[in-house]
Amino acid sequence: MHLRQHLLLALWLINRQAPVVLETADLDGNNLTDIFLWAPSSGAWFEVFNTGSGFTYVQGSWSAGWDVYPADLDANGRADFFLYNPSNGVWVKAFNTSNGNFAYSSGAWSPNWSIYVTDFNADNRADVLLYAPASGAYMEGRNLSNADFSFTPSTWAARPSLG
Numbered sequence: 001m002h003l004r005q006h007l008l009l010a011l012w013l014i015n016r017q018a019p020v021v022l023e024t025a026d027l028d029g030n031n032l033t034d035i036f037l038w039a040p041s042s043g044a045w046f047e048v049f050n051t052g053s054g055f056t057y058v059q060g061s062w063s064a065g066w067d068v069y070p071a072d073l074d075a076n077g078r079a080d081f082f083l084y085n086p087s088n089g090v091w092v093k094a095f096n097t098s099n100g101n102f103a104y105s106s107g108a109w110s111p112n113w114s115i116y117v118t119d120f121n122a123d124n125r126a127d128v129l130l131y132a133p134a135s136g137a138y139m140e141g142r143n144l145s146n147a148d149f150s151f152t153p154s155t156w157a158a159r160p161s162l163g
């Protein structure tokens with residue numbers, strides 16, 4: 001089968017939930033980009049592993065309502081997932097321990113942050129920027145361990161002037 005056929009099969013297997021979010025990331029650390037399909041309304045997910053000569057699949061599910069951000073949170077070369085529920089502020093680090101399996105660490109912030117996942121300090125552990133566009137408040141969440149984040153709160157102007 002070609003990639004398009006694999007994706008169509010995967011989309012069918014994810015229970016025909018719509019909309020489905022498609023993310024790309026290296027989920028097994030073999031330097032080949034894999035595909036993660038996520039149905040926010042049901043919580044169903046589907047990992048599509050790129051073996052180089054074909055594809056293998058693992059299916060699973062979380063609860064509904066998460067915003068899901070792929071990123072390597074523990075610097076082991078396997079993409080993990082940062083989950084944030086903007087309605088209640090709960091976050092989860094989902095560490096990708098082996099294909100289809102996760103170990104979890106969680107906590108709670110206030111709701112409605114805009115989330116950006118990036119590596120602030122070049123230690124290969126993805127960090128998290130929380131931003132509130134209305135007020136200009138932001139929090140730089142350093143991901144220094146597999147547990148909680150270390151925060152440096154600050155504020156930008158709500159409408160920054162660049163001139």
Ligand SMILES: [Ca+2]
Pocket residue numbers: 025026027028029030031032033034049050
């Ligand atoms: Ca891979």
Ligand SMILES: [Ca+2]
Pocket residue numbers: 071072073074075076077078079080095096
């Ligand atoms: Ca990882």
Ligand SMILES: [Ca+2]
Pocket residue numbers: 118119120121122123124125126127143
């Ligand atoms: Ca980092």
